Amino acid sequence: MQSNKRHGGTWTTLLVLVMVAALFSIRYGAVNISIGEMVSGLNKYFTHPESMSLNERIFMDIRLPRALLCLVVGASLAVGGALMQALFRNPIVEPGLVGTSSGAAFGSALYFVLGATFKFNAGEWTLPIAACAGAVFSTFLVFVLSQSRDTGKSSIVSLLLTGIAINALFMSGVGFLSYIARDPQARSITFWGLGTLSGANWHSVIIVGISTVVCLIIALRYSKQLNALMIGEEEAQFLGVRIKRLKFNVLLVNVVMIAVATAFVGIISFVGLIVPHFIRMLNGSDNRLLIRHSALLGAILLSAADFTARMLLRPAELPIGIVTSAVGVPVFIILLRRKNYFF
């Protein structure tokens, strides 16, 4: 089929762009790293790390993990958006709007301020687990509170409004925690609100990478059922979809993926909103393609945003959330103003 060829073309183009974006964000920054330094740095890192030059160190310890973290976080956020939009059957939903991100930020802040006092400790997984707990709690709250008492269904209006309320609640919780925190803790909390990848290291790359890949594979398994959901929940059931199980599982996957990413980089809004929207314009709404392509475009966009955040005030850097919001808010408003988003 002709359309298959076009999809193949999109896939290849996006893959190439992912590599270009990653290469750019590694190459340029406060100091520029040459390709030669990248190759020798990679080589020495495994053979004789003691002889690495400063630039080679910057490449291996800072730039490369940061570029990789950008890719996996961007993919997570974009796929999170695509999944939420499919679940709620509405193109203006994203994890930042329905409380997932702020819940994750609250969980992470709790860990930073009170982590030492709690007995619970799961090593390097403690932070992501705390974020997941917060995100599950907040998303669940939004989900339940936005449901109409009569029909048990949530309209998009009540969903977004409940999202605003719960976001405000959890962000004030984060504010409270940073108020009672001692100074170094407070600094690490402040950045959750704006998002930054400056804390990237191999540890965060591995954890976010694992969660992204696992959740992505699970999400793809549900993509056909999510397609069926497009013609309505009842209709999907007539096509053999077990709707409650689908909603629960996809929402859980989604929340975990977003929470783990948020735990390490803070709240980055609007990626989940814009990316699936572009992909839909490019090659339709079929979730089997939408999820894959969103992962790639999300990785590209977040790399570009991080690149911008680092380059604008070089050598200082902006929180990345400011960049994504600057692009995302206008897109969100344009979407809202367009016809028939089922208000």
Add this chain to the structure above:
Amino acid sequence: MLTAQHITYQVGGGKKLLDDVSVAFRPGDLNLIIGPNGAGKSTLVKVLCHQLLPQKGSVFYGDRNAADIPIGELAQFRSVLSQNVELAFPLSAEEVVMMGRYPHFNARPAEKDRAACEAAMQFFDVVPLADRNYLTLSGGEQQRIHFARVMAQIWYPAGEGCRYILLDEPLTFLDIHYQFDFMHKILELLREKDLVAVGVVHDLNLAAKFADRITLLHQGRVLADGSPETVLTTENIRTAYRLEPVIHREGGELRLFF
């Protein structure tokens, strides 16, 4: 054979939408359910397709209780067209029809699934719409796409048992030409003796003309059930619709005037 036995369905507050309803639909017949607004027609269809679970009574597909059939398996031999299907995202008409095949394949559609879609689209004359965005189609065109979708779902015979199609007010968005066209097509499909077709319609003359068997619901109960002649009597119509019909019979055809 699709059978409902002693179905009672209540909503909160105790109102009985269906009250001890028993019906049986034979394969090869065109079974139409009629009745005034609020008589329980849609509720009965939803109970029949196991979407609503009745407080009392059971539904049987052949000799299997619907409650014992996993919904994934049910979807392979029973398709349902409900009222007001709304699409959340733009899709091509062809992609919507392919959804009918979802119960039959895992990741990608097989050749068999594509063939079923194409045949169903040809059957309902919607091939020219295949590449159009579903959201830009007219109400009638969208409805015909859904005919193709629900038919593609049960395009191939289902082994031992029957295939079932349930249609809740399928004619709503259609002009008179396509209403008749659709009825003729359903009759054509029914020539294959393993298809059980049940539909809800409002137009009594259409029911009189095409149905093999009519079920008249009134206040959640079966008021009359049988051939058009036995169901569409002055007395039954008066009771159900509070209107006095004039009934004409000419050349074996039944016509109602109000």
